[in-house]
Amino acid sequence: MADVRLEGVSKYYGKVKAVDNIDLFVRDKEFLSLLGPSGCGKTTTLRCVAGLEEVTEGRIFIGERCVNDIAPRERNVAMVFQDYALYPHMNVYNNIAFPLKVRKLAKTEIEKRVYEAAELLEIRELLARKPKELSGGQRQRVALGRAIVREPSVFLLDEPLSNLDAKLRIYMRKELKRLQKTLGTTLIYVTHDQVEAMTMSDRIAIMNEGRIQQEGSAIEVYKKPANMFVGGFVGSPPMNFIDCSLDEKSRRACLDFGEFKFDINDEVADIIREASSANKIVFGIRPEDIQISKTAAPSFVKASIYVIEPIGSEVQVTVRIGGNLISVAADPLFSGEIGEEVFLNFCEARFHIFSKKTGEAIV
Amino acid sequence: MFVTSLKTGGDAISKDPSWIPDPLTFDAYPWVAQNLAGSFEFTFVVSVGSSFLTVFLTIFGGYAMARLNFPGKKALSIAYLAGMMFPPILIGVPVYVLFARLQLIDTFFGLILVYTSTSIPFSIWLLRGFFKSIPPSLDEAALVDGCNRIDAFFRVILPLSLPGLVVSALFSFLMAWNDTLFALILTNENMTVSVKMLFWITGWYRSTFWPGIMAGGFLAILPPVVIFVVLQRRFIQGMTAGAVKG
Numbered sequence: 311m312a313d314v315r316l317e318g319v320s321k322y323y324g325k326v327k328a329v330d331n332i333d334l335f336v337r338d339k340e341f342l343s344l345l346g347p348s349g350c351g352k353t354t355t356l357r358c359v360a361g362l363e364e365v366t367e368g369r370i371f372i373g374e375r376c377v378n379d380i381a382p383r384e385r386n387v388a389m390v391f392q393d394y395a396l397y398p399h400m401n402v403y404n405n406i407a408f409p410l411k412v413r414k415l416a417k418t419e420i421e422k423r424v425y426e427a428a429e430l431l432e433i434r435e436l437l438a439r440k441p442k443e444l445s446g447g448q449r450q451r452v453a454l455g456r457a458i459v460r461e462p463s464v465f466l467l468d469e470p471l472s473n474l475d476a477k478l479r480i481y482m483r484k485e486l487k488r489l490q491k492t493l494g495t496t497l498i499y500v501t502h503d504q505v506e507a508m509t510m511s512d513r514i515a516i517m518n519e520g521r522i523q524q525e526g527s528a529i530e531v532y533k534k535p536a537n538m539f540v541g542g543f544v545g546s547p548p549m550n551f552i553d554c555s556l557d558e559k560s561r562r563a564c565l566d567f568g569e570f571k572f573d574i575n576d577e578v579a580d581i582i583r584e585a586s587s588a589n590k591i592v593f594g595i596r597p598e599d600i601q602i603s604k605t606a607a608p609s610f611v612k613a614s615i616y617v618i619e620p621i622g623s624e625v626q627v628t629v630r631i632g633g634n635l636i637s638v639a640a641d642p643l644f645s646g647e648i649g650e651e652v653f654l655n656f657c658e659a660r661f662h663i664f665s666k667k668t669g670e671a672i673v
Numbered sequence: 674m675f676v677t678s679l680k681t682g683g684d685a686i687s688k689d690p691s692w693i694p695d696p697l698t699f700d701a702y703p704w705v706a707q708n709l710a711g712s713f714e715f716t717f718v719v720s721v722g723s724s725f726l727t728v729f730l731t732i733f734g735g736y737a738m739a740r741l742n743f744p745g746k747k748a749l750s751i752a753y754l755a756g757m758m759f760p761p762i763l764i765g766v767p768v769y770v771l772f773a774r775l776q777l778i779d780t781f782f783g784l785i786l787v788y789t790s791t792s793i794p795f796s797i798w799l800l801r802g803f804f805k806s807i808p809p810s811l812d813e814a815a816l817v818d819g820c821n822r823i824d825a826f827f828r829v830i831l832p833l834s835l836p837g838l839v840v841s842a843l844f845s846f847l848m849a850w851n852d853t854l855f856a857l858i859l860t861n862e863n864m865t866v867s868v869k870m871l872f873w874i875t876g877w878y879r880s881t882f883w884p885g886i887m888a889g890g891f892l893a894i895l896p897p898v899v900i901f902v903v904l905q906r907r908f909i910q911g912m913t914a915g916a917v918k919g
Contacts, residue, residue, distance in 0.1 A: 391810045
């Protein structure tokens with residue numbers, strides 16, 4: 311078992327910086343997700359840890375050992391690829407046994423470990439089959455089995471659920487999390503699916519354009535996003551962003567959105583004033599932190615329904631206020647017509663303020 | 674050709690040709706055995722030898738072109754392509770002079786060498802396409818699982834590329850089997866089937882037994898036809914490997 315440390319890791323492809331000066335520490339036995347959109351550098355980072363890519367700058371440690379110049383086969387990592395990479399000409403038994411045969415383990419030991427892994431993953435009855443005779447979920451388990459038998463220091467999983475259907479994905483999320491806790495092995499998981507990252511991980515590192523935007527637990531990155539990218543990427547539907555400015559003319563502290571104003575307390579106003587040009591800020595609020603009503607009330611803002619999307623557990627209502635479209639998570643019984651007048655109340659304690667210039671969180 | 678091979682010598686050159694031989698005779702085939710057996714043997718050995726040598730020499734080159742990045746890779750690709758564009762006759766005289774000095778005229782090895790040399794560019798391109806059609810993640814999985822590059826190649830990639838190797842071997846075989854140019858230039862006593870047939874057809878030998886020549890021609894085209902019919906799917910797969918996802 312081991313922790314993984316990346317110090318100032320960068321990876322260039324010619325002039326293109328795929329990974330930009332990453333510092334990351336993954337604790338022993340931790341489940342850490344690298345979350346981000348396509349092209350953000352998360353898979354490249356994972357491949358650098360595996361040794362499949364050579365880092366351009368920086369160092370990678372697995373345990374106490376710097377592994378920059380160590381071949382993948384000697385890093386004691388196991389990797390599950392997005393397409394599983396099962397060897398088509400070998401049956402399931404031989405696929406799982408492959409890494410042990412390469413290391414020339416005794417036949418009895420190989421058999422013992424393969425059967426143990428197969429029992430754990432419930433694929434004992436599939437051992438004689440070839441990969442082409444397996445379903446997607448079965449192939450994924452075989453790929454996991456091949457990783458488990460080696461008893462590696464670190465598991466590296468590159469979007470292993472992306473090729474599965476929605477229902478199977480939900481099932482396998484639970485199984486993977488349970489498996490990782492059972493085995494107690496450090497695991498680095500790459501995904502673009504924020505639900506996967508949030509439900510499975512001990513911690514999440516959110517990446518964009520080759521850099522880590524924020525690290526933290528699911529609750530931390532959700533409740534306290536470090537910047538607009540994190541706020542907009544994590545959460546479904548995404549956070550609402552509305553340009554505004556601090557109203558310096560009014561007697562009470564408030565944010566001026568043009569069509570309406572929103573009261574804030576003096577302390578928050580002071581923070582905004584200190585941190586940024588008060589005229590260039592962005593108000594962020596999650597859909598579930600907005601109350602929607604059909605009747606007017608003090609401090610409620612008038613809006614009109616743009617579209618209603620019932621999803622069962624709630625109704626996602628998009629409303630228009632002036633030139634802004636705002637998503638609201640309404641009660642599952644909410645109903646309305648397009649164009650109908652409604653009233654919104656923003657939860658005072660749950661909003662965020664970002665700098666329009668840098669995108670960084672101010673409040 | 675086959676119909677004529679079943680005719681008598683007189684019927685074969687009759688002013689009124691007929692589709693159905695009358696009388697029907699198989700005399701041409703013992704004649705082929707007597708006059709062309711040695712040529713068939715020579716051609717077979719040369720074709721098989723060059724196909725094996727071609728595959729052996731190009732298998733690593735094809736893999737390197739498909740998977741690895743190294744200095745001069747682009748220039749080498751262009752060189753292989755250029756090699757395929759050269760009409761072989763351009764190098765006929767230099768090859769003869771060189772082989773004469775090396776005492777390789779009229780030898781198995783001489784022809785094997787020249788056929789291998791002319792097959793290599795095409796074979797490398799073919800195998801490159803085939804290796805490219807194998808997902809790189811399989812190589813990488815093998816590297817992470819404990820293999821070095823060579824191990825990964827022999828344990829994982831090579832078994833999967835067998836269809837490509839077979840196609841490459843067969844293409845080389847056919848190129849050697851069908852060749853007349855280099856066989857004509859580099860042989861005297863040991864003639865390939867195509868050269869011997871050429872001599873019979875052009876009247877080099879005094880008497881011309883046309884049913885025998887037709888029988889020889891029919892037997893000469895049999896191996897390529899059989900190979901193609903039996904393995905046509907593999908041919909098409911080999912020719913289109915890598916066409917969709919490079």
